[in-house]
Amino acid sequence: xxxxxxxxxxxxILILPNPCLILPMCVVFVAxxxxxxxxxxxxxxxxxxxxxxxxxxxxxxxxQAGYAQDLRAELVARVARLIGSAEKQATAIPRLTLHQRTAxxxxxxxxxxxxxxxxxxxxxxxxxxxxxLTYDSSRYLLTSIDLPTITRVSExxxxxxxxxxxxxxxxxxxxxxxxxxEFPNRDVPTDCPAMSTVPVTAEFLSACCRLLDLxxxxxxxxxxSGLIEREIVYRILRGPEGARLRAxxxxxxxxxxxxxxxxxxxxxxxxxxxxxxxxxxxGMAVSTLHHHFRAITAMSPLQYQKQIRLQAARAxxxxxxxxxxxxxxxxxxxxxxxxxxxxxxLFGEPPIRDVRKMRAPTTAASRTxxxxxx
Numbered sequence: 297x298x299x300x301x302x303x304x305x306x307x308x309i310l311i312l313p314n315p316c317l318i319l320p321m322c323v324v325f326v327a328x329x330x331x332x333x334x335x336x337x338x339x340x341x342x343x344x345x346x347x348x349x350x351x352x353x354x355x356x357x358x359x360q361a362g363y364a365q366d367l368r369a370e371l372v373a374r375v376a377r378l379i380g381s382a383e384k385q386a387t388a389i390p391r392l393t394l395h396q397r398t399a400x401x402x403x404x405x406x407x408x409x410x411x412x413x414x415x416x417x418x419x420x421x422x423x424x425x426x427x428x429l430t431y432d433s434s435r436y437l438l439t440s441i442d443l444p445t446i447t448r449v450s451e452x453x454x455x456x457x458x459x460x461x462x463x464x465x466x467x468x469x470x471x472x473x474x475x476x477x478e479f480p481n482r483d484v485p486t487d488c489p490a491m492s493t494v495p496v497t498a499e500f501l502s503a504c505c506r507l508l509d510l511x512x513x514x515x516x517x518x519x520x521s522g523l524i525e526r527e528i529v530y531r532i533l534r535g536p537e538g539a540r541l542r543a544x545x546x547x548x549x550x551x552x553x554x555x556x557x558x559x560x561x562x563x564x565x566x567x568x569x570x571x572x573x574x575x576x577x578x579g580m581a582v583s584t585l586h587h588h589f590r591a592i593t594a595m596s597p598l599q600y601q602k603q604i605r606l607q608a609a610r611a612x613x614x615x616x617x618x619x620x621x622x623x624x625x626x627x628x629x630x631x632x633x634x635x636x637x638x639x640x641x642l643f644g645e646p647p648i649r650d651v652r653k654m655r656a657p658t659t660a661a662s663r664t665x666x667x668x669x670x
Contacts, residue, residue, distance in 0.1 A: 418458025419451035425594025
């Protein structure tokens with residue numbers, strides 16, 4: 297009590313006015329400004345905290361921001377503890393992988409699968425066509441189709457490594473949500489790209505943290521990991537960039553038809569590409585397919601095939617001691633000289649020199665990154 301407290305009686309019962317700030321159980325910590333108590337962070341995003349001695353009010357938005365900041369710190373701690381000193385670690389949860397880099401990296405040619413990549417700490421860049429996307433702890437990367445990219449870690453150090461988790465998306469879960477009457481039916485733009493960055497929300501971070509927590513209780517993974525993954529997919533679909541994922545999962549949509557053409561190229565990259573046959577696979581006119589293909593992937597069908605071919609050739613030469621001419625014909629080139637020219641244009645050096653450099657001990661980490669497919 298303090299000097300402001302005065303006694304009152306009601307029916308013989310002593311009533312004491314209490315100007316003290318009573319803190320709920322979910323408060324993280326309290327600070328004092330000019331001798332006034334104030335709640336800085338609250339676990340419940342719906343709490344409105346007020347200083348009893350002045351008119352300062354902390355809104356739900358303020359509490360939500362503090363909650364998200366706490367969750368980011370928790371995500372960093374979880375990923376760091378689980379991955380240890382490894383650069384890449386598969387987990388007991390299907391399709392969930394952890395990543396770590398202790399220094400910025402050079403450009404790595406990687407084909408991303410439908411997935412999300414959540415940066416707990418650090419920053420990365422990814423290039424599709426002529427566009428470059430940057431994402432960090434405030435924005436995650438969403439990829440809706442198989443997409444050849446150039447990626448690099450732009451912010452990382454031994455004291456503050458770049459820590460990330462990647463989760464490959466199960467499109468059947470997306471279709472299950474979209475089939476429910478309760479799910480809002482929104483208009484889907486036809487020309488938005490298949491890769492984008494999305495603001496990270498407290499609800500999304502909470503689901504990611506709970507998914508990682510299951511790795512400490514392996515017996516719970518078969519029963520609970522699918523539920524949390526469904527929640528993550530739900531958050532994505534309800535988010536501002538979920539439109540493309542909804543479109544690609546919707547049967548009959550132009551984006552879904554274009555995705556069928558993309559999947560065909562990836563599965564048959566060694567086959568000569570004829571646009572009229574590809575359009576037939578997609579069930580679209582050639583001009584319509586070309587337009588939507590470029591809108592989704594930022595490249596033409598022929599450019600897409602070329603990148604898939606060259607990345608496959610590079611991975612083959614790195615994994616097996618195969619000469620460039622043999623690999624060129626394996627991935628569909630009819631001319632070894634054309635293969636060498638296009639390989640040099642994409643990777644910066646001729647095949648033999650590039651592979652020798654990638655096999656050098658000093659570039660072992662780069663080799664691992666280049667061969668990774670997320």
